[in-house]
Amino acid sequence: MKSTRVGVVGGGLAGIAAALTLADAGVDATLLERRPRLGGLTSSIERDGLSFDNGQHVFLKCCSAYQAFLERLGAMEQVCIQPRLDMPVLTPSGTLGSITRSRLPAPLHLASSLARYRYLSIKDRIRLVRAVVALRRLNLIDPSLDTVTFGDWLRQHGQSQRAIDRLWNLIIQPTLNVTADQSSLALAAQVFRVGFLERSNGADVGWSVVPLATLHGTNAERTLREAGVKILLNTSVNSVTPRSSGGFTVHTRGEDLAFDAVIVSTAPRVAETLGVLASERHLAERLGASPIVNIHFVLDRKVTNHSMAACLDSPIEFFFDRTDASGVTSGQCLVISLSAADRYIGIGTSELVPMFFDALCELLPRARDAELLSAVVMREHAATFRATPGIESLRPSTTTAVPGLFLAGAWCKTGWPATMEGAVRSGNEAAAKVLDFRSDSGDSGSQDATHREGAVS
Ligand SMILES: Cc1cc2nc3c(=O)[nH]c(=O)nc-3n(C[C@H](O)[C@H](O)[C@H](O)COP(=O)(O)OP(=O)(O)OC[C@H]3O[C@@H](n4cnc5c(N)ncnc54)[C@H](O)[C@@H]3O)c2cc1C
Secondary structure, eight states, X not given: OXXXXXXXXXXXXXXXXXXXXXXXXXXXEEEEOSSSSSOTTSOEEEETTEEEXXXXXXXXXXXXXXXXXXXXXXXXXXXXXXXXXXXXXXXXXXXXXXXXXXXXXXXXXXXXXXXXOTTSOHHHHHHHHHHHHHHHHOOTTOGGGGGSBHHHHHHHTTOOHHHIIXXXXXXXXXXXXXXXXXXXXXXXXXXXIIIIISOTTTTOEEEESSOHIIIIIIHXXXXXXXXXXXXXXXXXXXXXXXXXXXXXXXXXXSOEEEEXXXXXXXXXXXXXXXXXXXXXXXXXXXXXXXXXXXXXXXXSSOOOOOSEEEESSSSOOEEEEOHHHHTOOSSEEEEEEXXXXXXXXXXXXXXXXXXXXHHHHHHXXXXXXXXXXXXXXXXXXXXXXXXXXXXXXXXXXXXXXXXXXXXXXXXXXXXXXXXXXXXXXXXXXXXXXXXXXXXXXXXXXXXXXXXXXXOBO
């Protein structure tokens, strides 16, 4: 009996995870990626011998699938994870607050930090308890959570606009890539429950200490090849069609390839053009897109000791020290990360750079004496879907109406926001479905072709 041949279209984190899981289970997997590299929405560019990521990526300790993925890639040494959540919060007036955790069990681990959180009045700090208790009581699988915004829910639970702006949004904006007033309660509640309220170390922050192109690209390519996955880079897939003899033909610009099963792990818009998602549903358009802008500054000297910080009363939301990761050997490289960046995405580099360098100097007085050696702006128009109410009912499962054809990607229904964790989970799940499909069809890859007409409904 011949073994199942599986094509995985798209070499982002979802596609890499899917292909690796399949290869580890002994499946003949081929990964087709239109770009010359793997890693999808996590990438880096080289400029004057330095490396700049397309966007600062962080993960939380609760992101278990992503960390297992890094482990499989042999890349855990190339990330750092805070021993204990410690997020400094700076303002231009020089105030330094922080969100930290203690050794106490959740949710008490945050209590002393929030009780001292200087950016909220004492009344607002006391009122946090009400929202935390209510968040713990929410039934996360209740579909009505996806019909209201997190902002409205917070107000109903005693939170002032100041508390939303100065605390809740510090978490929601970078994790959901929309503000609390825009976000679906369903996804916001999931972030707080899993990250902050279920276990004490869930929100310890981790990030890559090497360029993303190395962390996900180079490491994945090596690991996949060692596992026996065929990787076809620079291979753009034009369509995926069922064959009357069974299986699928994947049409690329160069050649047509035959597979018994296919996982499409591209962005939703591409899945529509490949004929895998029914285009009349306009799913890609309805999932929407939310932008992220990152501005990298290379300075001739060190201007801060913080490895990362959140900022209030400033257009800067977060900055991270990327000196070692970028290859800067003297001075400092800081990246400013702007999520839910609708208001900045259309602004040109010549305007953004002085605007944000001035803002940096206001936050970090030592930057005023520094020389700005170079600045690189990275814009991602469709960094994530828009996590607004209704989003969860739109996200498709990894199974399609067509046997043998599966979807993967951070936009699939994973219960997680559009994150690296969500992408890896969807890839793992799609691979598991292929393995089930293989057992159902007796590992022969052949099945009734009459079921293969049409796309996902
Ligand atoms: C700037 C930015 C910052 C972010 N920050 C964070 C963060 O801090 N934490 C976090 O967890 N997540 C973050 N994310 C989100 C995270 O990067 C994504 O959710 C995740 O990488 C998506 O992976 P994916 O595999 O689902 O999709 P993608 O990465 O989009 O992969 C799809 C792949 O398909 C390929 N492809 C497309 N069309 C074709 C075709 N026709 N033929 C073959 N291949 C094709 C593409 O080239 C791509 O490689 C951020 C994203 C961005 C852009």
